[in-house]
Amino acid sequence: MQIITRSNRPDLDEEAAEAFRERWPEFIFHDDVSKRHLERVRRWFGRFDVMALDDDGKVMAGGWGVPIAWDGTVGDLPDGYDGALVRAVEGHEAGRKPTALSFMAAAVGAAHDRRGLAGAVLGELKRRAYAEGLSHVVAPLRPTWKHRYPTVPMAEYATWARPDGLSIDPWIRTHQRMGAVVLGPARRSMVIAGTVAEWEQWTDMLFPATRDYVVPDALNLVHIDVEQDRGVYVEENLWVRH
Incomplete structure (x- = not known):
């Protein structure tokens, strides 16, 4: 296995994007904050964007x-998530010295599960963070199984543990095994808004009435307002510190 900086291999961008897209629902890719900031993130922070390659x-x-x-x-x-993007970009533009690295996302191709690759990438x-002199590493996690319990607050979900004391959630466990501790919920981690038609397209569902809906792969309920032709999803994540 070889770990490289993604900016050094732009020819692999499409292949890398496929690995990320297969792990997240379509609506996640319609966050306006990401759209406004990701180009500058790639330009300034490419050293913190890595890929693991196989022998081929x-x-x-x-x-x-x-x-x-x-x-x-x-x-x-x-x-x-949104707040970390804004703070990173605006902080860089203002010349503020960073003190922490926030993990934003990690993904493993479905064909390579259960090989410890997520831990290798995060490691x-x-x-790299500590080599640059940063003092902290944190992450607004999107727990793998939280979508199964969209009405349960993240603060409660984060306390659910197996008999061995580790979280019931596989992604939280991955971080716990790396030494991370839970800090608390990120209650407005992402805010995704769109028309009713857009939400129907993103979710392959119909929304005939104004109400809160359980949507596949959404960690929280999605509010649809038919009269205003608007759907809003506020995703709650979980802050951990390494």
Whole structure:
């Protein structure tokens, strides 16, 4: 296995994108904050965007993060995924010195599950963060199984544990095994809005009435307002610190 910086192999962008897309629902890719900030993230923070390649040079996994200014307290954490993106970009533009790396996403191709690749990618990002002198590593996790319990608050879900004391959630467990501790919910981690027709397209569902809906792969309920022709999804994630 070889871990490389994604910016060094732009020819693999499409292959890497496929690995990420197969792990997330379509609506996740319609976050306006991401659309406004990701180009600058790629331009300035490419050293924190890595891929794991097999012996044939094929993409098996990838992950990325952004450096942010954080004072180490729970109260100073960003709102979540969107907030970390904004803080990283605006902080860089303002010349603020970052103190932490926030993992933003990691994905493993379905054909390469259960090989420890997510941990390897995150470990490489963690190594790079400390090599740059950053003091903290945090992450607004999107727990793998939370979509099965969309009405359960994240604060409660985060306490559900197996007999061995580790979380019932596979993604939280991955981070716990790397030494991470739970800090608390990121209650407005992502906000995704669209028309009713867009939400129907993104989810392959129909929304005939105004109400909150359970949507496949959504961690929380999606509010659809038919009269206003608007659907809004506020995703709650979970902050952990490594």
